[in-house]
């Protein structure tokens with residue numbers, strides 16, 4: 001039953017018609033509980049509040065699978081402005097973005113050019129830009145862009161997904177670049193040809209990757225809401241005497257807020273992924289797919305302003 005629900009929401013997440021309707025429907029329905037604001041300015045108070053609570057942030061301007069160069073260029077400009085605003089306002093925030101929002105599905109030159117424009121600004125302000133990982137079909141291209149950018153810029157990082165069979169090898173290949181990596185389980189619908197179909201195997205691979213990346217000495221972001229993975233990380237860092245400055249936990253805005261604060265109180269670094277913007281639909285559907293309990297949470301959000 002759980003996998004039927006998951007597949008249903010992942011199927012819905014790709015509907016451009018529903019995305020269009022949702023965009024015009026407004027953010028009241030999208031539940032302010034998991035989106036920072038309709039634009040960056042309206043997300044600033046949320047970021048400040050999280051910063052005041054001892055948490056760092058990474059902001060994500062929602063929007064993906066862009067098919068027009070004009071829109072990809074607009075997204076790039078918006079991202080540059082966001083980096084400038086983070087610096088001006090003295091916010092403790094990174095930026096996360098998706099390659100399909102910068103033109104990955106349109107033209108290679110376009111996406112490389114847009115990414116360089118963003119990283120020129122990020123480098124100037126010393127603000128990290130993390131390339132989110134999208135579906136498996138786009139994984140190789142995304143890693144190629146990351147490698148190319150990492151050879152030229154310092155403030156760039158990316159994400160690896162534990163559900164893909166290929167990921168351990170990707171982690172090994174990236175090691176020589178000494179990358180800042182966010183490790184996640186993976187949020188897209190993938191076939192058993194490329195991804196572990198069973199949750200148990202994903203969890204085991206996730207633990208393997210966390211341990212490997214931490215022991216390599218590279219900076220590691222453990223992005224999960226799963227207590228077992230958090231406990232696993234705590235045990236590994238204790239066992240190997242790894243400093244808290246070498247890793248951070250990451251969670252999504254609006255998810256497990258009490259746990260986020262508890263981790264800060266325990267002395268761990270915590271970063272909250274805070275999306276903003278009107279293109280909330282795909283993000284929202286993936287969250288519903290991950291956890292059926294989020295459905296009840298979402299329905300409550302629809303009836304409350």
Ligand SMILES: Cc1cc2nc3c(=O)[nH]c(=O)nc-3n(C[C@H](O)[C@H](O)[C@H](O)COP(=O)(O)OP(=O)(O)OC[C@H]3O[C@@H](n4cnc5c(N)ncnc54)[C@H](O)[C@@H]3O)c2cc1C
Nearest residue numbers: 132133159184185186187223224225226250251252255273
């Ligand atoms: C900061 C961040 C960035 C991400 N970036 C990407 C990315 O770039 N690409 C990508 O593919 N995926 C990304 N993801 C999503 C990720 O891949 C997973 O789909 C998502 O985090 C769900 O997996 P999980 O490890 O949190 O826990 P799951 O495996 O979904 O759940 C395990 C257990 O954790 C607990 N749990 C989970 N969620 C909650 C909750 N909301 N409230 C209470 N308990 C909960 C439950 O006990 C559950 O049984 C990101 C996730 C985070 C947190």
